[in-house]
Amino acid sequence: MPPTTEQACFEAGIKFGSLYHQFAGTPVSPDSTRSLETAMAEAIENQPFCESVAVAIDDDRVADAIDHDNGYTELTGSLMTVEMRIAYEGVTARTRMEMEDGYPLMKLVAVAEAGE
Amino acid sequence: MPPTTEQACFEAGIKFGSLYHQFAGTPVSPDSTRSLETAMAEAIENQPFCESVAVAIDDDRVADAIDHDNGYTELTGSLMTVEMRIAYEGVTARTRMEMEDGYPLMKLVAVAEAGE
Amino acid sequence: MPPTTEQACFEAGIKFGSLYHQFAGTPVSPDSTRSLETAMAEAIENQPFCESVAVAIDDDRVADAIDHDNGYTELTGSLMTVEMRIAYEGVTARTRMEMEDGYPLMKLVAVAEAGE
Amino acid sequence: MPPTTEQACFEAGIKFGSLYHQFAGTPVSPDSTRSLETAMAEAIENQPFCESVAVAIDDDRVADAIDHDNGYTELTGSLMTVEMRIAYEGVTARTRMEMEDGYPLMKLVAVAEAGE
Numbered sequence: 001m002p003p004t005t006e007q008a009c010f011e012a013g014i015k016f017g018s019l020y021h022q023f024a025g026t027p028v029s030p031d032s033t034r035s036l037e038t039a040m041a042e043a044i045e046n047q048p049f050c051e052s053v054a055v056a057i058d059d060d061r062v063a064d065a066i067d068h069d070n071g072y073t074e075l076t077g078s079l080m081t082v083e084m085r086i087a088y089e090g091v092t093a094r095t096r097m098e099m100e101d102g103y104p105l106m107k108l109v110a111v112a113e114a115g116e
Numbered sequence: 117m118p119p120t121t122e123q124a125c126f127e128a129g130i131k132f133g134s135l136y137h138q139f140a141g142t143p144v145s146p147d148s149t150r151s152l153e154t155a156m157a158e159a160i161e162n163q164p165f166c167e168s169v170a171v172a173i174d175d176d177r178v179a180d181a182i183d184h185d186n187g188y189t190e191l192t193g194s195l196m197t198v199e200m201r202i203a204y205e206g207v208t209a210r211t212r213m214e215m216e217d218g219y220p221l222m223k224l225v226a227v228a229e230a231g232e
Numbered sequence: 233m234p235p236t237t238e239q240a241c242f243e244a245g246i247k248f249g250s251l252y253h254q255f256a257g258t259p260v261s262p263d264s265t266r267s268l269e270t271a272m273a274e275a276i277e278n279q280p281f282c283e284s285v286a287v288a289i290d291d292d293r294v295a296d297a298i299d300h301d302n303g304y305t306e307l308t309g310s311l312m313t314v315e316m317r318i319a320y321e322g323v324t325a326r327t328r329m330e331m332e333d334g335y336p337l338m339k340l341v342a343v344a345e346a347g348e
Numbered sequence: 349m350p351p352t353t354e355q356a357c358f359e360a361g362i363k364f365g366s367l368y369h370q371f372a373g374t375p376v377s378p379d380s381t382r383s384l385e386t387a388m389a390e391a392i393e394n395q396p397f398c399e400s401v402a403v404a405i406d407d408d409r410v411a412d413a414i415d416h417d418n419g420y421t422e423l424t425g426s427l428m429t430v431e432m433r434i435a436y437e438g439v440t441a442r443t444r445m446e447m448e449d450g451y452p453l454m455k456l457v458a459v460a461e462a463g464e
Contacts, residue, residue: 002357002456002458002459005354006353006354006357006456006459007357007456009350009354009355009357009358009361010357010358010360010361010364010441010443010454010456011361012358012361013357013358013359013360013361013362013363013364013365014361014362014364014365014454015361015365016358016361016362016365017361017362017363017364017365017366017367017368017369018143018365018366018368018369019365019369020365020366020369021257021365021366021367021368021369021370022141022142022143022369024256024257024306025138025253025256025257026138026155026159027134027138027159027160027162027163028159028162029162031158031162032155032158032159032161032162035151035154035155035158035159036155036158036159038151038154038155039142039148039151039152039154039155039156040155042147042148042151042152043142043143043144043148043151043152044143045148046143046144046145046147046148046187046188047143047186047188048186048187070163070164070335071162071164072162072163074256074308076306093358095358103302106358106362108350108354108355108358110350111350111354118241118340118342118343121238122237122238122241122340122343123241123340125234125238125239125241125242125245126241126242126244126245126248126325126327126338126340127245128242128245129241129242129243129244129245129246129247129248129249130245130246130248130249130338131245131249132242132245132246132249133245133246133247133248133249133250133251133252133253134249134250134252134253135249135253136249136250136253137249137250137251137252137253137254137373138253140372140373140422141369141372141373186451190372190424192422209242211242219418222242222246224234224238224239224242226234227234227238250375254373254374257370258370258391259366259370259391259392259394259395260391260394261394263390263394264387264390264391264393264394267383267386267387267390267391268387268390268391270383270386270387271374271380271383271384271386271387271388272387274379274380274383274384275374275375275376275380275383275384276375277380278375278376278377278379278380278419278420279375279418279420280418280419302395302396303394303396304394304395
């Protein structure tokens with residue numbers, strides 16, 4: 001069985017893929033960013049080993065993405081920054097999604113065992 | 117081109133299918149029902165012709181659906197009641213999803229033209 | 233209770249919203265368009281009153297949307313054309329999603345009662 | 349920056365969360381299991397570092413889950429087995445989702461560096 005640090009990283013990845021593919025495509029406008037941020041964070045925090053999730057949807061980027069008179073766009077990775085902390089059997093994994101070279105990237109930021 | 121009343125009903129159906137398949141599968145527990153209700157309503161209200169959406173997730177049914185020590189379940193139609201009002205060129209369509217014979221049913225409740 | 237023609241249009245809308253929000257966001261490349269088209273059509277044809285669904289994902293548009301060296305993009309309405317036929321108690325509703333003015337639009341094309 | 353093995357496990361988790369939350373909720377019946385399996389596998393194989401995905405939806409469990417005269421159910425983890433192989437900079441991670449104690453569990457099966 002893989003070591004605990006690797007299990008923690010696997011769990012951290014699951015949460016990121018879940019958050020992204022559950023909510024990508026959600027209709028969003030500057031009027032509904034706050035409620036969507038909260039719901040996304042609280043939904044994923046329900047998952048096992050998920051200690052905290054912070055979602056920040058960028059109102060300006062949402063406004064810019066609305067190029068039609070409909071008044072809304074669909075949520076994609078380029079409209080938000082996400083940070084998570086996963087705690088798995090004494091190991092903490094911190095992850096982050098942010099824009100890099102114009103593309104949203106999910107990153108494993110740091111992995112630490114308790115006591116380190 | 118089909119009459120305005122039929123267009124209104126088509127639009128009303130789109131919103132229901134959207135709401136359901138965007139959010140079904142979301143991890144939910146009694147701690148996160150309120151934020152999910154709000155986000156679902158505000159997200160779908162962004163869509164064209166969608167005047168109002170009310171989502172009520174049933175905390176007791178959510179608690180009952182949690183049959184594992186994980187502490188959460190996934191959102192399905194049997195855990196919520198939804199009401200919507202669509203306004204399309206003078207026609208108002210009211211719709212509702214609720215349990216009937218143990219199964220969640222999406223219903224077209226009433227269609228009215230302005231002045232009626 | 234609203235007339236059968238309106239119920240048919242409501243059902244037609246549900247199928248469209250379902251198809252869109254279930255599959256929007258799916259990773260897609262020119263290598264996986266055919267399997268995704270088939271799965272989308274067969275999945276939605278399971279729904280009640282849904283007689284036929286045809287999904288055509290445009291390989292050229294998919295290739296153009298891949299602007300990163302990842303080699304894939306996420307499915308959106310602008311990459312596909314969809315046609316459906318719904319049959320509800322003797323009424324047939326035909327619907328279509330296609331690009332119009334650079335934006336994907338879901339349309340109720342025609343509604344006919346049997347014998348018409 | 350975390351070591352390559354941990355990055356590989358993070359990537360492996362992302363693919364699992366993506367697959368699950370993109371496709372959970374899809375209408376499915378014994379007639380549409382094969383096309384859905386293929387589309388799920390090919391969609392996720394588009395993602396970076398994803399070498400292979402195998403999805404097996406269990407026709408008997410699908411049939412058992414159809415408890416309504418609608419003739420279909422919605423895809424959940426309890427209806428399928430999934431295996432993936434992720435290759436990240438010389439590290440291979442194998443993962444699997446299967447039923448355990450009546451609950452679908454995503455597991456990191458093995459992690460190996462090239463040459464091992």
